[in-house]
Amino acid sequence: MDFWESDDLAEHREAARAWVEANVRPEWVDEQRRSGCHQTMELHALLARDGILAAGWPPQYGGGDVDPGFAAAVFDECARLGLHFDGWATTVMVLHTVQHVGTEAQKRQYIPAALRGELLIALGYSEPDSGSDVAAAKTTAVRDGAEWVVNGQKMFTSTAQVCSHVFVLARTAPDAPKHKGLSLFLVPTDAPGFEVQPIHTLGGQVTNATFYTGVRVPDTALIGEADQGWSVMRVALVYERGVSSPTSVERTVADDLAAWAREARRPDGTAVLDDPLVAERIGRIAVEEEVSRLLGRWMNWNAAKGGVPGPEGSMRKLFWSEAGQRHFSEALDILGAEGLLAPEAPGAPAGGMFEHDFRNAVVTTIYGGASEVLRDIIAERHLGLPRSRPSL
């Protein structure tokens, strides 16, 4: 037993920092915040140019010889600055899926292009009437000769505003049981009949509604077998765990709050941190943050061992998101009136990041498996309790 956390990327940090120094423009962070688009295409082109996107992929599919450790360290450095790569994260998930279930021709068509930065894929699972119950999708795809015709609407198709494709979950066998009539398609966003409209969110992120009106795609756009979409999705979900590097920069709410509270003064001149009402809450946050971190380490450890995934992913996501929401809410309370101040406000504590993170934390218990769905999964698969949802 050894909890020592060595930095696997230590040898690459310096080079990664130098790359970021030479290539990344700090205004991209503001630009992402202003536009709400969590994907910067200029940066993406540079990552492609220097082979960072292609690191670790097999050469026959366009993989290069850049060390995957260096690539991970570059993503890490960028994330530290506050940059997001949501579009690339979803693309990687889909590429892994193509690698697993695609035909040889599809692998050669899609993977090298994506690694060259020419192809970016958004996820089109959720719809206006279905999210957690993702298999209830109503969007249809009907075969017409060597083509498929897609009709319907997707909700929350994040980063679709800059993507070349959407990985669309569509119903191909309307009369089959819910999970048996689904298929997945890579739909180009420049196809006639495709439309995208922005959706503005509480955290500033701008996601999208996407519309499909008689969109025609060739048979080669079908990923995996027709009507087997549910098992294809399960492959993709496994890889959702794998895209942890851009979010590997961890929250340190307790440290940040303690740093603020040590300097801030009460009217009587005493440090805020000397107020036990404040210190107690920061202490509690520190303990729960440590637990979140450890659940994350456990998840990574199990994944690295390559065993069958257990409940650790669901448990980690559940605890981390629920605790995070409590922590940012407490943080604003502890800051008092100053907690209201947004990043744009002059003199906001910690540059307004508490306000910003408080808003962002809201979505963490909703997407990527809503808390209730995760609790269902833990109860059924880990504790052996009966299924509570209807099977249909």
Place this chain on the structure above:
Amino acid sequence: MNLDFTDDQEALRGAVREFFDKESPPEVVRAAEPLGFDAALWRKVVELGLPAIAVPEDRGGGGAGFVELAIAAEFLGRSLAPVPLIEAAVATTLLTSVPGEATPAADAVAGELLATVALHPVTGDVARLVPAGAVADLVVVLRGEELLAVRGPGGPAGAAGAVPNLGAMPVADRRLDTGEVTVLAKGAQAVAAHRRAVRHWELLTGAALLGIASRALELGIDYVLDRRAFGVPIAGFQTVQHRLADNSTAIEGTRLLAYKAAWAHDAGLPSAGTLATMSLLFASETAFKTASDSLHFHGGYGYTLEYDVQLYFRRAKAWPLVAGDRRVAYARLPHRLFDATEA
């Protein structure tokens, strides 16, 4: 990083679990109430060498570490074993760590003397509510800047001054003026040695609460799978499931934190003391919430003495409370973590 136990540790887990399952079933736990001490069971625990398992071999101990002690504490908690293993292990470690006056240390290691530690510094002549104080031959006490070993009156046979309490623990007040007092250490050394002992107690009690929580969850799950209401097992109701799922998640977090604290101790890290406190805090929250929910899901039967869940519920609250209000400990944490004013 390696989050698996070693083969030896796995073997120890199996052996200790089997031992406590066999020797400390609920009947034994109940029979030992209200004192919370079973002398025959204690002799067996001593014969196994558990109290001195982490004492170096050249001092007559088992030469293992606090990970191994935490394993023993986890399964003690799981079976609510009515033996002061944690207190004895902490006091024995303390006695062997202070220089000079080797006699009580050797006796404690040999299991011929049952020692404990008063968790709170003493000002007058009485150490209040000392864990295992009702059955210990010797109590280590910090008074002012002196670390004292107080022998008698008391001892396993005497159950001196035991006071009825929520957790069926052999706690008692111990007088310093009627016992035989030896000074073990003075000044900063005394204060530091006592603080280390308290951290050890926190670490091992955290591990015991992990065991309490794990078993309390199982009792809850077994019951809800069996009990029916409105024509279906109550295990099918989502509010029941979700609370159990939250508790099982917290238990995994408790496990990681408890063993991280033990590992940090054995690795000699400066953060070990703080991690011990954090582990106890989180384990206390988890054990109480888990036991409380599992009791609740027993309905009216949970409130009766007949079902074992109440045994867990009471101890989940009581065991950590000997150390005091946990909100005070939370309030100390930011200073310890970020200002390094105290380990």
